[in-house]
Amino acid sequence: MENQEWILCPVCKNKTRIRIREDTVLSRFPLFCPKCRQETLINVEQLKISIIKEPDAKTQMTDNSLPKRTIGSFLFYCFGEKIQEKLKM
């Protein structure tokens, strides 16, 4: 008989309804836990389960574009005003 195991939820450690065999290979499998109702992306190979953590792309995009623009316009505002003052004098 082949070796089979129930996948345990990485969040609450309860048994899910997914069973894997020794030769089961899963790649980026959305594991849904009926107990805590959380979905976790996992990889499975040779009964070893590894959890995939996806980086939040939305926050990264705003972090890269917005602050630089804000600082740039702020600097322009400060120096622009100083230059105007010098020109007046």
Ligand SMILES: [Zn+2]
């Ligand atoms: Zn769970």
